[in-house]
Amino acid sequence: MDSTQRIRAILSFVRAADTGSFAAAARSLDISSAAVSKNVASLERALGVRLMNRTTRTLTLTSEGTAFLKQARIALSALDAAVDSVAARRVEPSGRVRISTSAAFGRDQLMPALPGLLARHPALSFEVDFDDRRIDLVQEGYDMALRGGQILDSALVSRPVCRLNMALVAAPAYLERHGVPRSVADLMQHRLIARRFLGGRISAWAFRGPEGSIESFEPEAAVVTVSAPEASVQAALSGLGIAQVGVHHAWPHLQVGALKVVLGDCHHPGTYEMALQYPHRALLAPRVRATIEFLLDAFVRDEALHVPLDALRAYLA
Incomplete structure (x- = not known):
């Protein structure tokens, strides 16, 4: 397999892996599905290993195919960079x-x-x-x-x-009325604001436990449950309770004193x-x-x- 054939075969393999089918890869490359299949088969023969398992409906990478895909992406990215470095100067x-x-x-x-x-x-x-x-x-x-x-x-x-990073926050007015929680157990006595993901799952709050463990807290008895992160911030600003929010959402409100951080010594910022x-x-x-x-x-x-x-x-x- 010469260099031109090798690049064509690698492109067909990567595009098939990305799109999940030879037909979709063919459309994106503007060639026939048969040509994509032939290119991938030629690549497998040249390498001496099977890269993909085919069925009538799906393509599944073998372990060798997964390893080769990672290296192929690096090689193609290098080619992209070479082309773009020239094109960017004139276009x-x-x-x-x-x-x-x-x-x-x-x-x-x-x-x-x-x-x-x-x-x-x-x-x-x-x-x-x-x-x-x-x-x-x-x-x-x-x-x-x-x-x-x-x-x-x-x-x-x-x-x-x-x-x-996540943080637990509440409005100063709320904390004045209900007190500042000093432990995770104290949260059971507070009004909580929960976030529900699109799939229906409630976002858990994480806390540092003994010996580096991470303990999960489910705000199940929330006074308000919202689906949007910015709504959690708004609910906290309105004094409805304590919310877990992204630091980047809370930052401007923290700076002007509209929100305060609670349980910062034990709350885990998440991953x-x-x-x-x-x-x-x-x-x-x-x-x-x-x-x-x-x-x-x-x-x-x-x-x-x-x-x-x-x-x-x-x-x-």
């Missing part, structure tokens, strides 16, 4: 960029970054969907997504944005993170690459996204 990024983001992060972090991005690249335009559901970037035609939570390994490129994700592509369009790099730089400079946990001590009740 002004232009065209529409489709972005999926949560409502809260889109409003507070993404939208404020767009004016600077458009000032730098005026030929760009954006279609932004504010949707907390988990979407399929490839199947639904998005260029990128901003996702928060526990980011799982996937066929997408994930660029870290920040840790999404959530925010990532910018996009599909692996052989040629990442200049419009997409320019958007990714600008947004990542803007998010690095967003103070609310990078509040040190030690800084919360100044706002303890």
